[in-house]
Amino acid sequence: MRTLPVGDDALLVEVSSGEEAQALHAELVRRRAEGSLSVREIVPAARTVLLDGLTDPARLAAELTAAEVPPAPPRAREVVELRVRYDGPDLADVAAHWGVPPREVARIHAGTEFTVAFCGFAPGFGYLTGLPARYDVPRRATPRTAVPAGSVALAGPYTGVYPRSSPGGWQLIGTTDAVLWDHARVPAALLSPGTRVRFVEAP
Amino acid sequence: MTDRALFVVRAGALTTVQDRGRPGHAHLGVPRSGALDGPAAALANRLVGNRPEAAVLETTLNGCALRPRSTVTVAVTGAPCPVTVEGRPASWGAPVRVPAGALLTVGTALSGVRSYVAVSGGIIVEPVLGSRSTDLLSGLGPPPLTDGAILPLGTPTALHTRVDTAPQPAPPTELVLRVTLGPRDDWFTPEAVRAFTTRAFRVSSASNRIGLRTDGPALARRLEGELPSEGMVLGAVQVPPDGRPVVFLADHPTTGGYPVIGVVREPDLPAAAQAVPGTPVRFLAVRRR
Numbered sequence: 148m149r150t151l152p153v154g155d156d157a158l159l160v161e162v163s164s165g166e167e168a169q170a171l172h173a174e175l176v177r178r179r180a181e182g183s184l185s186v187r188e189i190v191p192a193a194r195t196v197l198l199d200g201l202t203d204p205a206r207l208a209a210e211l212t213a214a215e216v217p218p219a220p221p222r223a224r225e226v227v228e229l230r231v232r233y234d235g236p237d238l239a240d241v242a243a244h245w246g247v248p249p250r251e252v253a254r255i256h257a258g259t260e261f262t263v264a265f266c267g268f269a270p271g272f273g274y275l276t277g278l279p280a281r282y283d284v285p286r287r288a289t290p291r292t293a294v295p296a297g298s299v300a301l302a303g304p305y306t307g308v309y310p311r312s313s314p315g316g317w318q319l320i321g322t323t324d325a326v327l328w329d330h331a332r333v334p335a336a337l338l339s340p341g342t343r344v345r346f347v348e349a350p
Numbered sequence: 351m352t353d354r355a356l357f358v359v360r361a362g363a364l365t366t367v368q369d370r371g372r373p374g375h376a377h378l379g380v381p382r383s384g385a386l387d388g389p390a391a392a393l394a395n396r397l398v399g400n401r402p403e404a405a406v407l408e409t410t411l412n413g414c415a416l417r418p419r420s421t422v423t424v425a426v427t428g429a430p431c432p433v434t435v436e437g438r439p440a441s442w443g444a445p446v447r448v449p450a451g452a453l454l455t456v457g458t459a460l461s462g463v464r465s466y467v468a469v470s471g472g473i474i475v476e477p478v479l480g481s482r483s484t485d486l487l488s489g490l491g492p493p494p495l496t497d498g499a500i501l502p503l504g505t506p507t508a509l510h511t512r513v514d515t516a517p518q519p520a521p522p523t524e525l526v527l528r529v530t531l532g533p534r535d536d537w538f539t540p541e542a543v544r545a546f547t548t549r550a551f552r553v554s555s556a557s558n559r560i561g562l563r564t565d566g567p568a569l570a571r572r573l574e575g576e577l578p579s580e581g582m583v584l585g586a587v588q589v590p591p592d593g594r595p596v597v598f599l600a601d602h603p604t605t606g607g608y609p610v611i612g613v614v615r616e617p618d619l620p621a622a623a624q625a626v627p628g629t630p631v632r633f634l635a636v637r638r639r
Contacts, residue, residue, distance in 0.1 A: 151533035154613030188376040190581030197581025266379040267605030
């Protein structure tokens, strides 16, 4: 674990894997909940956790560097199920990358349990991990100017669902009617870091 | 509809509702948002007797025109501009009484970019995650003002201000941004880091509430390849592949995949919000506090 100062009151903690970043994020959220960590933002990402709004980042850095990455806490029992139609325009391209028939893409994807590693890009957009590395796919060479809301998409090691229509370069494999973000709902985001997710193929 | 409301006669180029933003939700991909020139917004609120967290209007370059349905006290701060009530000149940077039905115009900025219009009682559009701020990156909060829109106003508080006018910093003719290097300055060549902190840049016309874009020497990378996405702070100076630094402002994304060469001190960002395109920019390296 390596800590990098960010400005005067933030700290970027770098770890060696996405799993470690998720475990560290869970541990820091736990410390904040019990009152032993005072911080405005805890932002997990691919290999890092950012802590912003710290009163003494240098002291926390020293403390974290000396600590072991705590083991991942037991996962939440609840699994969010997202019904999906595997009808995306890039399904055939993804199947070709994977070297399987298009039908297999749906079977493999719906047979995987995902975890929200981190969020970003747009409110409610989660970067879901769970697919084995052999199913990584590149981003599209030319991003689409408008990806419809509810599009289920792949890029690199991640799966994501577009909460609203926006430009995007991910490979679209399906569509869900699930509402990823609704600010009138509590919580507004259906998916947050650590949430377990399964895609269920709609009949 | 109550008569505590503002009718938008002319929305201007870009006028948004802003308060102190919605911090604390970055892990969900929600930008902080809020007034870009926070001190100017806070002063406008103080001049009309509002609490500091009340929502105000943030205009961009060419102001706006409003007609309150009831008599209100208004203050315009930030970028200096002509203010009129029913065509008669009124004070900028001071409380102004606008009778019910009278036309308030906030004119084109004489210098600077963003003016702030506080109205007694504050603007009380529906809050989202505890804030009434318009977030242009993710579309949270009320949409930018349009001609003919109606904005509800709150009840004026009993707070009384004795301030008639207040000094404000002039918009910058040269922007000096104090910056602490890192966390990814090691992704750049030593020459690029030196150029970043010694050469002159200029504010680009592509700047907006998401970032202050700059023109100047392109900063070359030492490390190629992709940086895995990581969390971003307000004031982060991100360098995209074209090598031109972008200073992240209030509507910045919460994570990003380009290296951050340094972070601008927060007290320097209000001036960045008022720097017109073409303003010279220098990044001054400072030690961490």
